[in-house]
Amino acid sequence: MNDTNPQFEQTRRKPWNDPRVRALVFQAIAIAGVFWAGWALIDNTLANMESRGISTGFGFLDQSAGFGIIMSLIPYDATMSYGRTFWVGLLNTLLVSVMGIVAATILGFIIGVARLSSNWLVAKLALVYVEIFRNIPLLLQIFFWYFAVLRNLPSPRQSVDVGGLLFLNNRGLYLPEPVAQPGFAWVTAAIVIAIAAVVGIRVMAKRRQMATGKIFPTVKVSAAVLIGLPLVTYLLAGGPIVWEIPELKGFNFGGGMTLIPELAALWFALSIYTASFIAEIVRSGILAVSKGQTEAAQALGLRSGMTLRLVVIPQAMRVIIPPLTSQYLNLMKNSSLATAIGYPDLVSVFMGTTLNQTGQAVEVVAMTMGVYLTLSLLISLLMNIYNRAVALKER
Amino acid sequence: MSESVMSPPKRNIGPVRWARDNLFNTWYNTVLTLVVGYLVVTSVGPLLSWVLLDANFVGDSPEACVGEGACWVFINQRLNFFIYGFYPGDEQWRVNIMFALLALCVIPQFIESFPARRWLGIFALTGLPVVGYFLISGGWFGLETVPTSRWGGLMLTLILAYVGILASLPIGIVLALGRRSDMPIIRGICVVFIEVWRAVPLITVLFMASVMLPLFLPEGMNFEKLMRALIGITLWQSAYMAEVIRGGLQAIPRGQYEAASALGLGYWRKMGLIILPQALKLVIPGIVNTFISLFKDTTLVLIIGLFDVLGTVQSTITDPAWQNVAIEGYVFVAFCFWVFCFGMSRYSQNLERKLDTGHRT
Numbered sequence: 001m002n003d004t005n006p007q008f009e010q011t012r013r014k015p016w017n018d019p020r021v022r023a024l025v026f027q028a029i030a031i032a033g034v035f036w037a038g039w040a041l042i043d044n045t046l047a048n049m050e051s052r053g054i055s056t057g058f059g060f061l062d063q064s065a066g067f068g069i070i071m072s073l074i075p076y077d078a079t080m081s082y083g084r085t086f087w088v089g090l091l092n093t094l095l096v097s098v099m100g101i102v103a104a105t106i107l108g109f110i111i112g113v114a115r116l117s118s119n120w121l122v123a124k125l126a127l128v129y130v131e132i133f134r135n136i137p138l139l140l141q142i143f144f145w146y147f148a149v150l151r152n153l154p155s156p157r158q159s160v161d162v163g164g165l166l167f168l169n170n171r172g173l174y175l176p177e178p179v180a181q182p183g184f185a186w187v188t189a190a191i192v193i194a195i196a197a198v199v200g201i202r203v204m205a206k207r208r209q210m211a212t213g214k215i216f217p218t219v220k221v222s223a224a225v226l227i228g229l230p231l232v233t234y235l236l237a238g239g240p241i242v243w244e245i246p247e248l249k250g251f252n253f254g255g256g257m258t259l260i261p262e263l264a265a266l267w268f269a270l271s272i273y274t275a276s277f278i279a280e281i282v283r284s285g286i287l288a289v290s291k292g293q294t295e296a297a298q299a300l301g302l303r304s305g306m307t308l309r310l311v312v313i314p315q316a317m318r319v320i321i322p323p324l325t326s327q328y329l330n331l332m333k334n335s336s337l338a339t340a341i342g343y344p345d346l347v348s349v350f351m352g353t354t355l356n357q358t359g360q361a362v363e364v365v366a367m368t369m370g371v372y373l374t375l376s377l378l379i380s381l382l383m384n385i386y387n388r389a390v391a392l393k394e395r
Numbered sequence: 396m397s398e399s400v401m402s403p404p405k406r407n408i409g410p411v412r413w414a415r416d417n418l419f420n421t422w423y424n425t426v427l428t429l430v431v432g433y434l435v436v437t438s439v440g441p442l443l444s445w446v447l448l449d450a451n452f453v454g455d456s457p458e459a460c461v462g463e464g465a466c467w468v469f470i471n472q473r474l475n476f477f478i479y480g481f482y483p484g485d486e487q488w489r490v491n492i493m494f495a496l497l498a499l500c501v502i503p504q505f506i507e508s509f510p511a512r513r514w515l516g517i518f519a520l521t522g523l524p525v526v527g528y529f530l531i532s533g534g535w536f537g538l539e540t541v542p543t544s545r546w547g548g549l550m551l552t553l554i555l556a557y558v559g560i561l562a563s564l565p566i567g568i569v570l571a572l573g574r575r576s577d578m579p580i581i582r583g584i585c586v587v588f589i590e591v592w593r594a595v596p597l598i599t600v601l602f603m604a605s606v607m608l609p610l611f612l613p614e615g616m617n618f619e620k621l622m623r624a625l626i627g628i629t630l631w632q633s634a635y636m637a638e639v640i641r642g643g644l645q646a647i648p649r650g651q652y653e654a655a656s657a658l659g660l661g662y663w664r665k666m667g668l669i670i671l672p673q674a675l676k677l678v679i680p681g682i683v684n685t686f687i688s689l690f691k692d693t694t695l696v697l698i699i700g701l702f703d704v705l706g707t708v709q710s711t712i713t714d715p716a717w718q719n720v721a722i723e724g725y726v727f728v729a730f731c732f733w734v735f736c737f738g739m740s741r742y743s744q745n746l747e748r749k750l751d752t753g754h755r756t
């Protein structure tokens with residue numbers, strides 16, 4: 001017999017055949033690669049910026065911007081700094097995102113439920129809606145609303161007049177603006193008290209139901225408190241809101257709230273486009289709840305409203321929420337298409353005009369991408385917390 | 396029994412019964428049907444007359460467009476620009492050959508019994524891009540070179556989408572495998588890469604590609620605008636692709652991994668022969684969906700100054716020679732995109748039904 005045992009020889013692996021050694025080597029190569037790429041990137045960028053005479057650093061944020069912005073939620077004029085333009089753009093992005101998310105959710109849920117309607121005509125119309133708007137690029141839809149619809153509206157003098165309160169023309173949509181009068185603080189206080197009361201009622205109702213099994217009409221009472229208390233306070237305080245109605249002064253409207261056409265077009269397009277995706281998510285969520293659940297609920301004697309509220313919707317929401325989160329994220333990111341029609345969002349104001357004027361490409365792009373990264377992570381985090389709250393608890 | 400089966404009573408079949416079941420079964424459905432039906436009837440009529448009955452089809456100038464209907468003469472006159480962009484007229488046959496080859500490869504995929512269907516599919520993924528590059532850019536075999544700055548229209552849209560999907564597929568597979576790897580550093584790199592690209596809008600990526608890529612590269616190395624856009628689109632798309640493929644990898648039962656290891660297969664053979672074929676098959680519908688969204692997103696290149704099909708139309712409708720043709724132009728582009736996207740989504744639904752081998756319980 002030989003001294004060496006061939007079987008033993010085989011189990012003692014060569015170092016390059018040992019998975020652990022190989023893993024270490026691969027990872028070392030990966031780190032080296034990433035570092036080398038990063039270093040090369042920074043080195044090239046610095047060299048290129050030097051040869052083009054671009055300065056580095058965030059000092060430019062304090063310089064005066066010198067350009068106007070057609071719409072801003074915070075006071076802004078051309079003498080303010082580039083740092084201010086960043087906040088103006090960011091707030092405009094957030095505004096259109098929130099408006100879009102609210103409208104798309106409402107519209108999406110309506111269309112999604114309509115697709116499951118027992119009414120053939122309604123179901124087919126919802127299907128047509130989904131198939132049309134889902135399959136057309138968002139940018140085209142924004143262009144359509146902006147250039148083909150809103151820009152073709154009549155001039156302010158020939159505005160479309162809805163009851164003397166709403167005016168629609170090629171400068172935008174004019175709405176009455178509520179202006180709070182001195183006594184309004186009482187109404188605000190009443191709203192806060194009403195919300196606190198509703199929370200209290202819910203807790204008490206739940207405790208009472210757990211103890212005695214008696215169901216308290218929480219929804220009806222809550223609604224009554226929420227609407228009633230502020231309304232009574234409002235009337236007692238003598239109606240402390242004055243509606244400022246837009247009026248034609250000279251060539252344009254003054255007073256009231258204005259929705260500029262850029263915002264309106266972006267809002268319509270984002271909402272209508274995203275709603276077609278949300279509708280499909282809602283439909284699949286409702287279909288995912290097995291029919292047996294509905295039948296079991298009915299067998300227990302629950303009325304159809306309660307079946308829907310207590311059995312079907314909570315289970316459907318579990319299926320709906322994760323993809324809905326992605327749609328909200330998409331909508332927020334898609335709001336950057338604003339730059340194509342000149343709505344002053346973050347990309348248009350900061351990555352567009354500010355970048356062009358200062359030439360600080362690296363800083364501006366990094367800040368813009370940082371904002372979207374933060375917002376995305378924030379929305380994901382919030383929706384994940386909510387998702388965990390409604391997730392199936394297996395005991 | 397010789398007696399034939401009796402047909403159901405007349406009032407239980409036929410359109411009347413159907414309408415009663417589907418349109419007027421409850422009082423609120425009746426109201427809904429009447430209201431919605433009224434809206435449909437009042438809107439379809441004018442729409443139909445605008446698109447067809449009152450529309451102008453023949454002619455060669457804005458004067459041919461009279462009346463209330465759509466001015467399709469405009470589309471007809473500018474069609475060449477919408478399809479080929481600034482591609483020189485004498486060389487457009489090269490693009491046409493590509494269109495024909497593409498159709499030859501893609502259409503059989505919808506026909507179950509077509510011979511050599513699989514080979515045509517493989518050619519579409521491997522040979523066709525190479526042939527297409529040589530044919531369209533020219534400079535070889537005596538073909539005149541056409542710089543990318545002259546590419547445009549529908550042709551450019553298809554090129555962007557096709558290259559984007561082809562290049563992002565392999566990168567996506569590697570990223571997905573990396574994200575599922577046991578090696579913490581490799582996994583970390585892949586997670587960061589995927590999450591960062593997925594969190595930023597495509598516009599910022601395109602901006603970065605057009606403004607900052609020249610800064611990143613060493614002196615003297617430069618790409619033309621189209622190439623830079625393609626790099627941006629590919630990196631962005633591969634992050635989405637990676638997530639789709641990761642979904643497929645997660646859906647493969649643990650037993651498959653263990654069985655492959657038990658057979659003594661190494662990592663690459665385990666993945667290449669056992670896991671990936673199953674995983675990719677599972678997520679083909681998802682891949683098609685990302686393709687659809689990429690196809691629609693290619694329109695964004697007009698923001699960095701490339702003339703895709705929407706870009707060509709957008710630049711033409713402001714032509715003072717033609718008045719008020721914006722809607723016609725947009726309808727034309729919408730129709731182009733709709734046909735492709737709807738076709739792809741139908742194809743993916745077909746595949747889903749066909750590939751459903753009953754894995755899921």
